[in-house]
Amino acid sequence: MRHIISLLMENESGALSRVSGLFSARGYNIESLTVAPTEDATLSRMTIVTSGSDEIIEQIIKQLNKLIDVVKVLDLNDGRFIERELMIVKVKANAQYRDEMKRMCDIFRGRIIDVSDNSFTIEITGSSSKLDAYIESIDKAAILETVRTGASGIGRGERILKV
Amino acid sequence: MSSNYISGAEIVIRCLHEEKVKFVFGYPGGAVLNIYDAVFQQNKFKHILVRHEQAAVHAADGYSRSTGKVGVALVTSGPGATNAVTGIATAYMDSIPLVIISGQVPTFAIGQDAFQECDTVGITRPCVKHNFLVKDIKDIASTMKKAFYVASSGRPGPVLVDIPKDITAEKCDFSYPKSIHLRSYNPIIKGHSGQIKKALSLLLNAKRPMVYSGGGVVLGNASAQLTKFVRAIGYPVTSTLMGLGGFPASDKQFLGMLGMHGTYEANMAMQECDVLLAVGARFDDRVIGNPEHFLSKPKTIIHIDIDPSSISKRVKIDIPIVGDVISVLIELNDLLSKEKTKQNASRKDWFKDINQWRSMNCLNFKNDKKLIKPQFVIQSLYKVTKGDAFITSDVGQHQMWAAQYYPFNKPRRWINSGGLGTMGVGLPYAMGAQLAFPDEKIACVTGEASIQMCIQELSTCKQFHLPIKIINLNNRYMGMVRQWQEFFYENRYAESYMDALPDFVKLAESYGHIGMKIEKPSDVEPALKEAFSQKLKERLVFMDFITDQKENVFPMIPNGKGLSEMITAEEL
Numbered sequence: 001m002r003h004i005i006s007l008l009m010e011n012e013s014g015a016l017s018r019v020s021g022l023f024s025a026r027g028y029n030i031e032s033l034t035v036a037p038t039e040d041a042t043l044s045r046m047t048i049v050t051s052g053s054d055e056i057i058e059q060i061i062k063q064l065n066k067l068i069d070v071v072k073v074l075d076l077n078d079g080r081f082i083e084r085e086l087m088i089v090k091v092k093a094n095a096q097y098r099d100e101m102k103r104m105c106d107i108f109r110g111r112i113i114d115v116s117d118n119s120f121t122i123e124i125t126g127s128s129s130k131l132d133a134y135i136e137s138i139d140k141a142a143i144l145e146t147v148r149t150g151a152s153g154i155g156r157g158e159r160i161l162k163v
Numbered sequence: 164m165s166s167n168y169i170s171g172a173e174i175v176i177r178c179l180h181e182e183k184v185k186f187v188f189g190y191p192g193g194a195v196l197n198i199y200d201a202v203f204q205q206n207k208f209k210h211i212l213v214r215h216e217q218a219a220v221h222a223a224d225g226y227s228r229s230t231g232k233v234g235v236a237l238v239t240s241g242p243g244a245t246n247a248v249t250g251i252a253t254a255y256m257d258s259i260p261l262v263i264i265s266g267q268v269p270t271f272a273i274g275q276d277a278f279q280e281c282d283t284v285g286i287t288r289p290c291v292k293h294n295f296l297v298k299d300i301k302d303i304a305s306t307m308k309k310a311f312y313v314a315s316s317g318r319p320g321p322v323l324v325d326i327p328k329d330i331t332a333e334k335c336d337f338s339y340p341k342s343i344h345l346r347s348y349n350p351i352i353k354g355h356s357g358q359i360k361k362a363l364s365l366l367l368n369a370k371r372p373m374v375y376s377g378g379g380v381v382l383g384n385a386s387a388q389l390t391k392f393v394r395a396i397g398y399p400v401t402s403t404l405m406g407l408g409g410f411p412a413s414d415k416q417f418l419g420m421l422g423m424h425g426t427y428e429a430n431m432a433m434q435e436c437d438v439l440l441a442v443g444a445r446f447d448d449r450v451i452g453n454p455e456h457f458l459s460k461p462k463t464i465i466h467i468d469i470d471p472s473s474i475s476k477r478v479k480i481d482i483p484i485v486g487d488v489i490s491v492l493i494e495l496n497d498l499l500s501k502e503k504t505k506q507n508a509s510r511k512d513w514f515k516d517i518n519q520w521r522s523m524n525c526l527n528f529k530n531d532k533k534l535i536k537p538q539f540v541i542q543s544l545y546k547v548t549k550g551d552a553f554i555t556s557d558v559g560q561h562q563m564w565a566a567q568y569y570p571f572n573k574p575r576r577w578i579n580s581g582g583l584g585t586m587g588v589g590l591p592y593a594m595g596a597q598l599a600f601p602d603e604k605i606a607c608v609t610g611e612a613s614i615q616m617c618i619q620e621l622s623t624c625k626q627f628h629l630p631i632k633i634i635n636l637n638n639r640y641m642g643m644v645r646q647w648q649e650f651f652y653e654n655r656y657a658e659s660y661m662d663a664l665p666d667f668v669k670l671a672e673s674y675g676h677i678g679m680k681i682e683k684p685s686d687v688e689p690a691l692k693e694a695f696s697q698k699l700k701e702r703l704v705f706m707d708f709i710t711d712q713k714e715n716v717f718p719m720i721p722n723g724k725g726l727s728e729m730i731t732a733e734e735l
């Protein structure tokens with residue numbers, strides 16, 4: 001099953017490679033990994049999207065906790081959470097596609113952030129599966145370029161990951 | 164009094180003094196010249212100059228395994244650090260607390276492919292408990308404090324501190340932190356009392372109970388508590404290769420080592436038990452073989468371990484107890500002492516089964532009048548040293564025979580590379596142990612292939628007067644490789660014959676030691692007696708035993724098979 005794991009770690013050089021190294025060394029799946037400093041500059045927050053059986057996810061959490069730089073680990077799938085990912089897509093917007101692309105962008109609540117004679121650059125946020133759905137829905141031939149941030153996640157309501 | 168405004172190099176040395184380090188095993192080079200200059204000007208610890216950095220780490224590791232203290236190694240940047248990697252990985256796999264200090268090129272040269280630059284922190288990351296690159300002289304003291312703390316607490320392991328050369332030349336005020344707190348690192352010490360109570364009640368109600376003890380018992384200094392518990396509850400106990408000595412091997416409750424080359428009785432009891440207490444052990448592939456086969460006989464498993472990630476890694480655990488083994492065993496002992504009835508009559512059948520398995524006498528071997536049997540050498544070694552030596556070993560058949568035929572009654576007397584299985588550790592391990600215990604008997608059981616992997620250390624032994632006794636079981640083969648080729652590759656002995664061997668007697672002599680070649684079974688014991696005699700007490704003796712070439716280690720569980728699928732000597 002797909003899991004989203006959030007973790008707080010010391011904002012030290014090399015901390016990211018300890019996590020990515022752990023995943024490759026132990027053969028764990030990694031769908032995406034994002035990291036950035038938090039409001040507390042000494043801490044970074046990372047979101048890892050992975051998948052595996054319950055046993056593997058349990059091991060992943062334990063192995064992450066074992067890293068000396070890791071302060072806290074939370075498996076968001078243990079409770080209710082919100083997931084968001086940002087995608088920027090450049091699509092063809094010539095006469096053939098222009099209306100269609102505008103319409104699909106609206107349906108997926110995207111925003112056109114750059115326009116040229118022949119292209120739109122569109123920003124869309126949502127769960128990773130929503131972004132997948134958008135890609136599925138438009139004509140493949142119209143896609144010029146895509147870039148995705150990987151998922152970030154946060155617990156709902158009182159579920160808070162903080163030191 | 165020494166001033167506190169000192170160089171980075173002096174700070175490193177002062178930190179080692181604060182940690183009461185007695186020995187530093189190392190090898191100099193450009194990036195650590197400042198540190199070596201500070202080593203030269205102190206006399207609180209002794210620097211042991213090895214002949215290869217791999218041996219520096221192994222020797223520090225052997226020192227740690229024999230004493231329980233943190234071992235310290237010092238190497239230069241680039242090749243010094245890469246040579247150390249095998250030693251570090253070996254210690255990591257067996258959870259040995261070490262602090263390795265490596266020199267690094269100056270901070271301004273990092274990333275420029277400078278002379279003798281390598282990404283030491285990157286290269287060692289997967290085989291250390293933690294590592295640090297110190298970028299500011301002000302951080303040296305606190306980093307060293309953290310290194311010692313992290314290495315020795317929780318599940319121990321090697322920690323590397325990489326220090327650029329420019330930092331060791333700068334100066335700043337030195338003060339060593341008294342204590343250190345890491346918000347991200349809080350090892351769990353005390354086990355959960357509810358779980359401990361549950362565990363005891365399961366054990367007391369078991370029909371076929373079994374105790375399985377591992378290296379964690381030795382590392383956690385818990386062998387007295389384990390012994391007390393096992394004796395009080397009266398259950399059979401087995402040990403992993405790493406746990407030998409954690410429970411006295413000559414006790415009748417001890418079923419011998421388990422695993423790939425474990426005894427028939429230990430492996431069968433492990434397979435057939437209904438309640439299993441695992442203490443500081445990790446169910447690895449060389450121990451339980453195939454996990455599905457292991458669980459095909461249903462059992463309730465209780466697992467005590469300091470490392471949560473060891474629990475339910477290969478085998479699903481019913482009652483996990485995360486904590487320091489010694490503190491959990493103390494609690495178990497307290498609870499047990501309050502119990503009234505301990506023996507359960509229905510357990511009679513279980514002990515009958517065990518005695519039946521035992522009567523197979525699986526370690527029996529046919530001695531020979533002409534050929535020296537390796538098992539016989541180990542038995543004679545046991546006899547001559549009265550079972551009280553520190554035995555280090557290399558990796559191969561000789562290692563298994565030492566484990567099988569030298570019963571260890573005390574912890575930290577059996578020193579070998581279990582997890583990584585590194586050939587070449589035997590001699591440097593013996594060096595570390597002999598330095599720690601100058602008056603004790605230290606024997607290194609090795610093979611003609613393994614010993615050549617760190618043979619250069621005979622020179623170190625000469626320089627530091629280390630009277631190690633080397634027991635070379637010379638079968639002219641990489642015996643363990645040959646055994647697998649015999650069993651699983653139809654006797655195609657690909658590259659496992661040891662050709663062009665040196666004359667070990669002359670080799671030992673050329674390093675200034677004593678060499679002996681022993682070719683007849685009747686000479687085995689007299690030769691050992693001589694080597695361990697008062698006369699040769701101060702001398703390293705290299706004993707080259709010319710043994711039966713084709714002897715195999717039994718019992719054996721073929722790779723990937725289950726515990727009860729052993730091949731015994733009888734069957735072949």
Ligand SMILES: Cc1ncc(C[n+]2csc(CCOP(=O)(O)OP(=O)(O)O)c2C)c(N)n1
Binds near residue numbers: 558587612640641
């Ligand atoms: C550094 C290293 N390389 C290779 C191996 C694989 N290996 C395991 S046992 C063995 C043979 C050891 O031969 P020897 O030291 O003569 O001991 P014997 O098995 O004959 O007792 C080898 C090559 C290893 N364990 N370590």
